[in-house]
Amino acid sequence: ALARFNRWENSEVGKGECPVQIKKDMQQCMQLNFSVFREGDSMAEGLKELAEIRERLKNARLDDKSSDFNTQRIECLELDNLMETAYSTAVAANFRTESRGAHSRFDFPERDDDNWLCHSVYLPESETMLKREVNMAPVLREAFPPKARTY
Template sequence: SNSFRELPREKIFNEERRIFDEILGRRGDEKVSTIRDAMRKVMNENVWVFRTEEGLRSALKEIKHLRERFKNIGIEDKTRTFNTQLIETLQLDFMLDLAEVTVVSALARTESRGAHYRLDYPSRDDEKWLVHTLAYYTKEGPKLEYIPVTITRWQPTVRAY
């Protein structure tokens, strides 16, 4: 049988307060669509399949800037139910988190593997990087940990582009 840990009530309360008091209460002049489009542009230009340290560092800087701009998003609809503006704002909040995790993880992985191709590290490095990357979000930003990959049936092979 599955057993689940009890939900951390204080964290739930804090997140509700963050959403309904902080985010919904904002009266800034930034728009979700503007920040989302800027994030899409930087990810498409610098964090697509072919990556470089320079491009990834540029992307990380821009994502952090977009995160600051996010704090100035204004939501006109202040209702708590069926509020599509709030939903889009929360989705962007999570997308910015994931964009940062993706970039930080790609910067750390100094090799090429699968859909992650570093032009500055074109070879695969199984000795160091045959691992799963685990990302945890902290107040300081993403924290990365690694666990070894267990090969059971399919051996890794070279992927050509």
């Protein structure tokens, strides 16, 4: 987190790309390629575009270096988080070759419990996906007896 903060702080004013445009491009890419109804070819193109936008973010600039209530700094740090969330969502959507819940694919219209009754796990360090088995065992908990709060 500190490295991200320092990257923005050390960016040169007026040099580099405007983070506002990068955010708009990311939003448009996600809306066009990763909305509720998805398709493999579109997502593959969207992933390429998103990777390019993500690279552009590395060279973005923070123009306002003030230390008092700096909304541009907050927006830049939020953009870092939004980009990682968007990228992980895109990779996971492309990985899952079925339709389930809010993830609906035109090229895989059916739910596939044999292959996809699992958790999808994104590993950001290697930008890879894993499947983790769903624990179907019931979770039993003892009843919590009502009592007065004590502090």
